[in-house]
Amino acid sequence: MSWIKSFLIRGNKKQVLLPYLVFSLLLLVLPNSYKREISDLTFTFVYSPFYQLNFKLRELYQVSQENKRLSEALIQLKLENLKAKEESLENLRLRELLQFKSKSEYSEFKVIPAEVVALEPNRKSYTVMLDIGEKEGVKKNLPVINMKGLVGKVTEVKKGSCWVELLLHPNCRVAVLAQRSRVHGIIRGSEGNLLRLDNVPFEEDVKVDDKIISSGLGGVFPAGLEIGKVKKVGGEKEGEFFKSILVKSGVDFNQLEELFVLESEKRD
Amino acid sequence: MALGKNLIYQKILFLALILFLIVLYQSFFLELFKINGVKFDLPILVIVYLAILKGSKDGALFGFWVGLILDIFTPHFLGLGALIKCFIGFSVGNFKETLFLESIFSKVIILFLSVLFNDLLYYLLSTGFDLQKTFEVLWYSSFLSGLYTSLWGFILFILPKRTSIKLT
Numbered sequence: 001m002s003w004i005k006s007f008l009i010r011g012n013k014k015q016v017l018l019p020y021l022v023f024s025l026l027l028l029v030l031p032n033s034y035k036r037e038i039s040d041l042t043f044t045f046v047y048s049p050f051y052q053l054n055f056k057l058r059e060l061y062q063v064s065q066e067n068k069r070l071s072e073a074l075i076q077l078k079l080e081n082l083k084a085k086e087e088s089l090e091n092l093r094l095r096e097l098l099q100f101k102s103k104s105e106y107s108e109f110k111v112i113p114a115e116v117v118a119l120e121p122n123r124k125s126y127t128v129m130l131d132i133g134e135k136e137g138v139k140k141n142l143p144v145i146n147m148k149g150l151v152g153k154v155t156e157v158k159k160g161s162c163w164v165e166l167l168l169h170p171n172c173r174v175a176v177l178a179q180r181s182r183v184h185g186i187i188r189g190s191e192g193n194l195l196r197l198d199n200v201p202f203e204e205d206v207k208v209d210d211k212i213i214s215s216g217l218g219g220v221f222p223a224g225l226e227i228g229k230v231k232k233v234g235g236e237k238e239g240e241f242f243k244s245i246l247v248k249s250g251v252d253f254n255q256l257e258e259l260f261v262l263e264s265e266k267r268d
Numbered sequence: 269m270a271l272g273k274n275l276i277y278q279k280i281l282f283l284a285l286i287l288f289l290i291v292l293y294q295s296f297f298l299e300l301f302k303i304n305g306v307k308f309d310l311p312i313l314v315i316v317y318l319a320i321l322k323g324s325k326d327g328a329l330f331g332f333w334v335g336l337i338l339d340i341f342t343p344h345f346l347g348l349g350a351l352i353k354c355f356i357g358f359s360v361g362n363f364k365e366t367l368f369l370e371s372i373f374s375k376v377i378i379l380f381l382s383v384l385f386n387d388l389l390y391y392l393l394s395t396g397f398d399l400q401k402t403f404e405v406l407w408y409s410s411f412l413s414g415l416y417t418s419l420w421g422f423i424l425f426i427l428p429k430r431t432s433i434k435l436t
Contacts, residue, residue: 027347050295
């Protein structure tokens with residue numbers, strides 16, 4: 001066993017280990033608060049710049065991947081849009097052949113982007129203020145949307161701002177139809193963030209998850225704007241003529257930030 | 269005297285470079301080199317490699333500082349990793365000087381045992397000699413990590429030796 005001793009401690013080599021041993025033991029017996037402070041300080045100066053750089057690089061990579069994915073989605077949507085335009089033109093041609101009155105009165109829209117700058121100062125906000133007004137061409141009753149669907153309509157216009165009445169507002173009514181079964185009804189605000197679909201007789205075919213879109217009847221909202229999906233169908237009680245249908249909007253009315261006002265160029 | 273000072277500066281510079289390499293690895297590549305959760309123990313590889321190359325004094329020096337820079341992540345045991353790695357560097361250097369390790373396989377085995385020894389001591393001391401926990405870590409993590417690190421060590425040891433910076 002002498003070789004073990006000889007390789008561990010040869011001559012003055014034990015003196016080499018001594019300072020490290022003393023320093024390590026000193027560090028070990030330090031109070032935890034001091035140890036934490038030393039670690040935090042060293043981490044901030046030694047590791048933190050590298051970790052931050054690593055984080056930024058990862059973020060950059062993720063953004064680049066997202067960008068790639070969105071570019072692909074954009075191309076896909078462009079193709080779909082092209083196809084939809086072709087079908088729209090075909091539809092127009094067929095309508096002309098059949099001598100139908102054109103329903104595409106809202107086909108040309110100018111989209112005015114806006115930001116929500118104020119909410120109605122009530123506990124429950126039914127109206128919001130946008131940072132655009134007459135100067136930008138906003139007029140009363142123009143529909144307001146976001147990426148998730150119909151948000152409401154303009155009710156009051158000033159020079160540099162306007163008020164928008166949300167779909168949840170008790171006074172707001174929208175003529176809608178179920179996309180699958182083409183059943184017509186009227187949407188109005190209900191409790192919470194849900195909407196109520198009225199005027200749907202019992203015998204009509206409306207099911208949970210059916211997509212509800214604006215029908216274009218009434219003249220305020222153009223046809224085809226997404227309202228939401230049917231969440232609950234019920235109310236088949238005796239003496240009632242209509243179904244009780246609740247619709248969940250795709251729009252999160254508690255987090256409205258960027259909205260778009262649709263201005264129909266054929267409206268005037 | 270000037271030559272002696274130059275050597276000290278060289279040694280400090282080399283130590284800084286090694287620590288920079290370790291910090292870089294810990295920050296950027298630790299996850300990248302993991303295979304199914306088995307980590308590549310670059311710090312031990314560096315300590316063993318330098319201890320074999322430079323001897324026990326430098327082995328202890330590099331072991332201590334590399335251990336200390338890693339102890340930052342476990343403030344409660346600040347100094348423990350430094351002490352263990354310093355001891356490993358010193359012991360491997362002594363092995364080299366005493367037993368004249370020349371074969372690549374003996375170096376790889378020393379590296380493998382160093383990984384196990386490092387984890388064994390660290391977990392024994394940090395868990396208050398909880399043998400069950402320590403051997404669980406050794407069995408499920410350190411053993412595979414040792415093999416994986418030894419593989420990298422094998423690649424490093426078969427690389428042709430270049431003129432190294434004379435540190436001592």
